[in-house]
Amino acid sequence: MLIKKILLKKEKSSLVEEKPPFRGLGVLVGPFSQLLTMDKLPLRGALSDEQLEIIPNGGIVQHNGKIVEVGNFELLKQHYPSAEIEFLSDHYVCLPGMIDVHTHICWAGSRFKDYAMRLAGKSYLEIAAAGGGIWDTVTKTREATLNELVTLTVERANTLFKQGITTIEVKSGYGLSVEQELKMLEAIRLANEQTKAELIPTCLAAHILPKDFEGGEKEYLQLIIEELLPIIKEKSLANRVDIFVEKSAFSVSAARSYLLKAREMGFEIVIHGDQFSTGGVTLANEVQALSIDHLEAANDEEIALLAKGNVIPVVLPAASLGLGEPFAPARKLLDVGTSLVIASDWNPGSAPMGDLLASAAILGAAEKLSMVEVWAALTCRAATALNKNDRGILKAGMKADFIIFKTNDYREILYRQGQLKPEKIWKGSPQNFPQEN
Ligand code: NIG
Ligand code: FE
Numbered sequence: 001m002l003i004k005k006i007l008l009k010k011e012k013s014s015l016v017e018e019k020p021p022f023r024g025l026g027v028l029v030g031p032f033s034q035l036l037t038m039d040k041l042p043l044r045g046a047l048s049d050e051q052l053e054i055i056p057n058g059g060i061v062q063h064n065g066k067i068v069e070v071g072n073f074e075l076l077k078q079h080y081p082s083a084e085i086e087f088l089s090d091h092y093v094c095l096p097g098m099i100d101v102h103t104h105i106c107w108a109g110s111r112f113k114d115y116a117m118r119l120a121g122k123s124y125l126e127i128a129a130a131g132g133g134i135w136d137t138v139t140k141t142r143e144a145t146l147n148e149l150v151t152l153t154v155e156r157a158n159t160l161f162k163q164g165i166t167t168i169e170v171k172s173g174y175g176l177s178v179e180q181e182l183k184m185l186e187a188i189r190l191a192n193e194q195t196k197a198e199l200i201p202t203c204l205a206a207h208i209l210p211k212d213f214e215g216g217e218k219e220y221l222q223l224i225i226e227e228l229l230p231i232i233k234e235k236s237l238a239n240r241v242d243i244f245v246e247k248s249a250f251s252v253s254a255a256r257s258y259l260l261k262a263r264e265m266g267f268e269i270v271i272h273g274d275q276f277s278t279g280g281v282t283l284a285n286e287v288q289a290l291s292i293d294h295l296e297a298a299n300d301e302e303i304a305l306l307a308k309g310n311v312i313p314v315v316l317p318a319a320s321l322g323l324g325e326p327f328a329p330a331r332k333l334l335d336v337g338t339s340l341v342i343a344s345d346w347n348p349g350s351a352p353m354g355d356l357l358a359s360a361a362i363l364g365a366a367e368k369l370s371m372v373e374v375w376a377a378l379t380c381r382a383a384t385a386l387n388k389n390d391r392g393i394l395k396a397g398m399k400a401d402f403i404i405f406k407t408n409d410y411r412e413i414l415y416r417q418g419q420l421k422p423e424k425i426w427k428g429s430p431q432n433f434p435q436e437n
Contacts, residue, residue, distance in 0.1 A: 217254045
């Protein structure tokens with residue numbers, strides 16, 4: 001990093017003048033009161049705030065959507081004399097753009113009635129019997145046109161983007177037939193072209209067994225494998241496959257063969273598991289899923305299993321808040337040495353909040369997560385849950401995805417529990433930057 005290079009060169013002062021200035025195009029953004037790079041943090045285990053790399057009076061040189069260098073603003077100015085300067089005249093803290101690795105933002109309708117019934121003490125079964133639950137959203141989503149779904153998805157992606165989320169995973173799963181799942185994935189693809197955020201699609205055709213399917217879970221999953229996944233592959237509509245493993249959804253044994261088959265076809269596999277009952281973790285470990293998401297019901301044995309393996313635990317505090325259920329054991333997970341990623345799970349049923357930073361801040365307070373543990377779960381560690389090693393850290397070569405908050409101390413952000421919003425968001429993409437000719 002520049003800071004270190006320059007300090008070294010100060011000792012050998014004759015070398016300072018010798019370094020040729022960089023003549024290429026680029027934009028230097030800064031100064032930031034604090035630049036949190038999120039670099040050099042271990043990807044697993046507990047973290048303390050002292051481990052954060054904080055560059056005071058920092059700057060970022062970016063070009064063609066990538067970071068060229070991060071360091072001290074004044075020194076970068078000297079080294080990049082041809083760079084255009086985007087000067088910030090107030091106090092700002094800069095962080096990597098956040099990564100939301102688990103959302104269901106492609107849906108139609110609203111489930112406020114479910115929410116009211118839950119608050120009135122009604123059970124899951126009573127809500128389903130009154131026409132609520134996932135099936136209600138499936139019905140409304142099937143009725144929506146492709147364009148309507150695109151518009152709704154873009155609106156929600158833009159809402160997340162304004163909160164500083166530059167990468168958003170989006171699941172299908174409210175179509176639940178070959179044709180309707182393709183419509184959802186097509187809507188996500190089109191929405192990606194109309195929002196500044198980057199959308200990463202996941203096929204969740206195995207969300208629940210559709211009520212109108214004549215057959216059992218095995219037959220339904222077989223249909224998905226034979227008739228849906230090949231088209232998704234051929235049209236490159238997604239490279240991730242998810243399944244909801246739960247009593248009200250799919251069994252461990254049906255999920256096992258489904259996931260193994262999906263992996264054989266070249267998909268990354270992830271699991272919605274341990275939301276209400278255990279069993280998901282063992283399966284995730286066995287099939288080497290990339291992540292297991294939810295974990296509210298995970299017990300100590302399962303937590304120990306996660307510590308031994310490579311499956312990434314993704315926790316979804318907004319789903320606990322939406323359902324009035326306990327949080328996933330985030331503190332215990334970190335203390336036994338697993339990774340920890342926090343996502344919004346934004347969906348019309350269990351997690352209607354749609355505010356990743358607020359829900360992560362609340363989880364941090366409830367579970368006693370250090371500030372760096374929360375930020376790592378939203379940036380560098382989140383990137384690994386999408387298998388994206390080009391983002392989540394601010395250093396040379398990474399995507400120029402970064403956000404600024406108007407404060408001079410990063411601790412102010414989580415302290416404000418989501419109410420301090422980013423002032424500006426940079427999403428590195430080549431077309432947004434001047435090309436060299
Ligand atoms: O992640 N758990 C399963 N699926 C979603 C809920 C979807 C819905 O209720 O519409 C979740 O919480
Ligand atoms: Fe979910």
